[in-house]
Amino acid sequence: MKQKTVYLCGDCGYESAKWYGKCPSCGAWNTMSEYKVQPEPATRGVTSFARGASRPALLQEIAVDDEARFYSGIGELDRVLGGGAVHGSFVLVGGEPGIGKSTLLLQMCQEMCKNAKVLYVSGEESLRQIKLRASRLKIASSNLFVLAETDMEQILSETEMLSPDILIVDSIQTVYKRDLTAAPGGTTQIKECAMSLMQYAKNKNVTIFIVGHVNKEGTLAGPKILEHMVDCVLYFEGEQAGPFRCLRAAKNRYGSTNEIGVFEMSDHGLLEVQNPSAAMLAGHPSGASGNCIVCVMEGSRPMLAEVQALAAKTQFGMPRRTAAGVDYNRMVLLLAILEKRCGLFLSSSDVYVNVVGGMRLDEPAVDLPMVLAIASSFRDKPLPEGVMSFGEIGLTGELRAVSNASQRIGEAYRLGFHTCVMPDQELSDKLPGKMNIVRVKTVGEAISAVL
Template sequence: MKQKTIFLCSDCGYESPKWYGKCPSCGAWNTLSEYKVKPETATRGVLAADHRGTGQNKPTLLSDIDSATESRFQSGIGELDRVLGGGAVHGSFVLVGGEPGIGKSTLLLQMCQEMCRAAKVLYVSGEESLRQIKLRASRLGIRASNLFILAETDMDEIIHETDLLEPDILIIDSIQTVYRRDLTAAPGGTTQIKECAMSLMQYAKRHSVTIFIVGHVNKEGTLAGPKILEHMVDCVLYFEGEQTGPFRCLRAAKNRFGSTNEIGVFEMSDRGLLEVQNPSAAMLAGHPTGASGNCIACVMEGSRPLLAEVQALVAKTQFGVPRRTAAGVDYNRMVLLLAILEKRAGLFLSGSDAYVNVVGGMRLDEPAADLPMVLAITSSFRDKPLPEGVMSFGEVGLTGELRAVSCASQRIWEAYRLGFHTCIVPDQDVGEVPEHMNVVKVKTVQQALQAVL
C-alpha cells in the first residue's frame, strides 16, 4: 500500500495532511515537518481481530487502587531534590532542558555520584565518547562503582542494553541525538524525538525505571522538538542562567509529583556545580553602598524567600525616542511602571533612557518586584541613594496604589536575618515581625517615595 505522509507542528503538535507555511492551530510560521506513517497492510477484519486485546489489562475500581505514597529516592543534591518535590519518584520520566553549555550534563553526572551508592545507573551519551565522559568525571572527582556508561544513539540498541543491565536509573544525553532505524526522518527532527520519547516513556512505566533525558532549547528559549514532548514526561526542569555568570537556576515548569514554584540555585566552578545554600546572601554580595539607582527586593520562589538587588539607570537621551532595556524583569512591566511614575508621581521620564537589571542573573517574575523597581528608577532619576538597610516589596496598580502580596511575614524575617532594619511594604497585615524591624506601610507610590527619597 502507498505510504501515508502527514505534517506535524513542532510547537503545538498539530497534525495536517498537507504542508502549510503557517500552522492553522497555533499560528507559528515554518513549524510543520514531514512525518511518514507506516502503511496499513492488514485488512479491516484483521485489524478488528488485532484490536480485541488479550484481556490482560482490565479496568480497575478507583477504590481498589493502592493509594500508598509514591516511593522516592534522594539524588544526593539538595537543590535538585527540592525542585523535584523531595526527591525523584521511582518510574518517573524527567526532562532536563537548557541552553548548550549551561551545565545539564554536569548536573546529571554529579547526581550519579550519590545515587550509585544504592542504585544501578546507566548513563547513555549520544554526544560524547567514553573517553570524554571519563575525563569529565575525573575532573569533577566522580568515582562510582555502579555507574555504567554507554555511547550509543540507536534507540533499539539502547533498549536492548538496558534490558540486559536492568538499571534502576537511566540517563539519556541527549534526546536530540537518539534515533529509531525504522523511521526515515533525521535524528533531532520532530518525528524522531516524538517516537523515541514515547518508547522511553513506555519503558519507564512498564519496568519502573526512573529515566532522565536531556533536551536542548531553540532560539526562542523553548524545548526543541514537538510540544507534545512536554506532555509525555512527568517533570520538566529548566536550567537557566547567564553562561558568563557563576549562578545557575533550576526551575520546574511541570511536576506531577510536586510544586512548580520551587527553584534550585547552583554556582558553576572548576569543580562542577556547587549548591548555594543561602542564595540571598550570594546575590547581595558586592552590594554597593551610597550609590543611587539600586533597591533590594524580596520575592517568593515556592516556599523560599529570596532577596535580590534591582538596579536602574536613568539618563537623559540624545535622541527623539528614549531607549528602554530590561534584564531579569519583564520588559513590558518595566515600561508600564515608567508610565505610572510619569503620570502619578510627576517624574518626566519620557525624555530619558531607562535601564533595569537584576544582579546575579536572577529573573523576577513576581508582581512583588514592582515597588523595588519603582524605588530604583526614582533613585537613579533623582540621583539620590536609598538609605542603607532598606528592603521593599509590593505590587503597583495603574492608579499608583500599592497592592498586598502573599507571605509578607516570611519576606520580612528573611530581610531581618540578612541585616536589614527597614521594610517598605503595602498597607496590609504582615503578621508577626521582628521586634527591631521598622515596617513602613504605604498606600501609594507617592507615599513610598516620600518615605525613603
Template sequence: MKEKTVYLCSECGYENAKWFGKCPSCGAWNTMSEFKVKPEVQTRGVLQKPRGLSKPSTLSQIETRDEERFLSGIGELDRVLGGGAVHGSFVLVGGEPGIGKSTLLLQMCQEMCKNATVLYVSGEESLRQIKLRATRLKISPPSLFVLAETDMEQILAETDNLAPDILIVDSIQTVYRAEVSAAPGGATQIKECAMALMQYAKSHNVTIFIVGHVNKEGALAGPKILEHMVDCVLYFEGEPSGSFRCLRAAKNRYGSTNEIGVFEMSDHGLLEVENPSAAMLAGHPADASGNCIACTMEGTRPILAEIQALVAKTAFGVPRRTAAGVDYNRMVLLLAILEKRAGLFLSGSDTYVNVVGGMRLDEPAVDLPMLLATVSSFRDKPLPEGVMAFGEVGLTGELRAVSAAAQRIQEAWRLGFHTCIMPRQDLGDKGLPKEMNIVQVQNIAEAIQAVL
C-alpha cells in the same frame, strides 16, 4: 503496501496528511515538515503488548509503596523535584548549551548510585570523554554504568539486560529509531524516541531523565508534545558567563512548580547555594543611587535580590528602554505610572533596569523596588542603607498587598536589613522582629517620600 506521507508541525506536533503553510493547531507559519511512515509503524505503538493484558482497576486495588522517591543527594535538585525523583517518572532537563545540564546529572549519579543502579547513555560524548569529565568532578560510583549509543532500540535492549533503577539519556535530540525515516533531532524522531522512553518508564517502573536542547528563542527544541509526555520539565537558567545557575520547574506532576534551586558553577562542578540571598547581595554598593533590594518568593523560599536602574538623558528623539531579569512590558508600565501619578518626566530619559546575579524576577512584588530604584537614579539620590521593599503597584499608583509578607520581613532581618517599605496589610502576630522598622504605605507617593 506503499509508504504513507504525513506532515508534522515542529512547534506543536500537529499531524496531517496535507501540507499547510500555517499550522491549523498552533498558528505557526512554515513549520509543517514532510516525512515517510512505513506501514508496520503506522499505529505508533512503540512497545506493543498483546491485547487483553490491560484491565481497568479501581483505586482501592492499586498498591503503592511507602517510599516512592529517589533522593539525588543534591538538596537544591530534590527541592525542585518536590522531595526527590518519583519511581517510574519521566523527567526532562532543558537549558542553553554549556549551562551545566550534563554536569548536574553526572553529579546526581554520585549519591543515587549508593542505593540504586544507574545507566548513563550519552549520544554526544564518547566513553573516554565521560570518564575524563567524571574524573574532573571526582565522581567514581561503582554502580554507574555508561553507554555511548544513539540507536534507541539498542539503548532499550541494553537497559533490559542491565535492569537499572535510573536511566539517563543525554540528549533526546541525538537518539533515533531506525524504522522512522527522519533525521535525528527532527520533530518525528524526538516524538517517537520520547514515546518509547515514556512507555518503558511506566511499564518497567524505571526513573528516566532526558536532556533536551533549546532553540534560539529559549524554548525546548522539538515538538511541543515532548513537554506533554514527560512528568517534569526542569529549566536550567543563567548566564553562561556568570557563576550562578537557577533550576526551575516549568511542569511537575509530583510537586510544586514554584520552587527553584540555585547553584554556583566552579572548577569542580556545580555547588549548591544554600543561602541564595546572601550570595546575590555580595558586592552590594554603598551610597550609590539607582539600586534597591527586593524580596521575592520562589515557592516557599524568600530570596533577596538587588534591582539596579539607570536613568540618563536620551540623545535621541525616542528614549531607549532595556530590561534584564524583569519583564520589559512591566517596566514600561511602571515608567508610565511614575510619569502620570508621581509627576516625574521620564519621557526624555533612557531607562535601563537590571537584576544582579542573572536571576529572573517575575513576581508582582518586585514592582515597588523597581520603581524606587528608578526614582533613586532619576534624582541621583541613594536610598538609605538597610532598606528593602516589596509590593505590587496598580495603575492608579496604589500599592497592593502581596503574599508571605511576614516571611519576607524575617528573611530581610536575618540578612541585616532594618527597614522595610511595604503596602498596608494585616501582618498579624507572626513573630516579627520588634527592632524591624516596618513602613506601610498606601501609594507610590508615600513610598517615595518615605525613603527619598
C-alpha cells in the same frame, strides 16, 4: 496499497492533507513536515475487537503506597524534584548548551550510586570524554555504568540486560530509531524515542532522566508533546558569563512547581548555594543611587535580590528602554505610572533596569522596588542604608498586598536590613521587634518616605 502523504506540525502535532507555511492550529511558521503513512486495509462487515492484556480497575481497590524516592545527595535538586526522584518517573532536564546539564546529572550519580545501579548513556561524548569529566568532578563508583550510543533499540537492549535502577540519556536530540526515515533530532524521532523511554520507565519501574536542548527562542527543541509525556520538566537557567545557575520546575507531577534550586559553577563542578540571598547581595554598593533590595518568594523560600536602575538623559528623539531580569512590558507600564501619578518626567530619559546575578524576577512584588530604584536614579539620590521593599502597583498608583509578607520581612531582618517599605496590609506572623515597617498606600507616599 498506495501510501498516503500527510503534513504534521512540529510544534503542536496538527495533521493536514496539504502543506501550510503557517500552522492553522498554533500559528507557528515553517513547522509543517511531510510524512508517508501506510494506510491500514479496510475491513468489511462487522468489526471485531481483540481484547488486550490491560483491564479496567476499580479506583477504590487500587493500593497506594508512599512514593519511594531516590535522593540525589544534591539538596537543591531534591528540593526542586519535591524531595527526590520518584521510582519509575520520567524527568526532562532542559537548558542552553554549556549551562551545566550534563555536569549536574553526572554529579547526581555520585550519591545515587550508593543505593542504586545507574546507567549513563551519552550520544554526544565518547567514553573517554565522560571518564575525563568524571575524574575532574571526582566521581567514581562501582555502580555507575556508561554507554556511548545513539541507537534507541541498542540502548534499550543494553538497559534490559543491565537492569539499572536509574537511566540517564544525554541527550534526547541525538538518539534515533532505525525504522524511521527522519533524521535524528527531528520531530518524529524525538517523539518516538521519548515514547519508547516513557513506556520502558512505566513498565519496568525505572527512573529515567533525559537531557533536552533549547532552541533560539528559549523553548525545548522538538515537539511540544515531549513536555506532556514526561512527569517532570526542569529548566536549567543562568548567564554563562556569570557563576550562578537556577534550576526551576516547569512541570512536576510529584511536587510543587514553584521551588527553585540555586547553584554556583566552579572549576570542580556545580556547588550548592545554601544561602542564595547572601550570595545575590555580595558586592552590594553603599551610597549609590539607582538600586533597591527586594524579597521575592521562590516556592516556600524567601530570597533577596538587588534591582538596579539607570535613568540618563537621552541623546536622541526616542528614549531607550532596556530590561534584564524583569518583564520589559511591566517596566514600561511602571514608567508610565511614575510620569502620570508622581510627576517624574521620564519620557526624555533612557531607562535601564537590571537584576544582579542573572536572575529572572516575574513576581508582582518587584513593582515597588523597581519604581524606587528608577526614582532614585532619576533624582540621583540613594536610598537610605538597610532599606528593602516589596509590593504590587496598580494603574492608579495604589499599592496592592502581596503574599507571605511576614516571611519576606523575616528574611530581610536576618540579613541585616532594618527598614521595610511595603503596602498597608495585615501581617499574620509576629515580626522582629527592631524592624521598622513603613506602610504606604500609593507610589507617591513610598517615594516620599525614602527619597
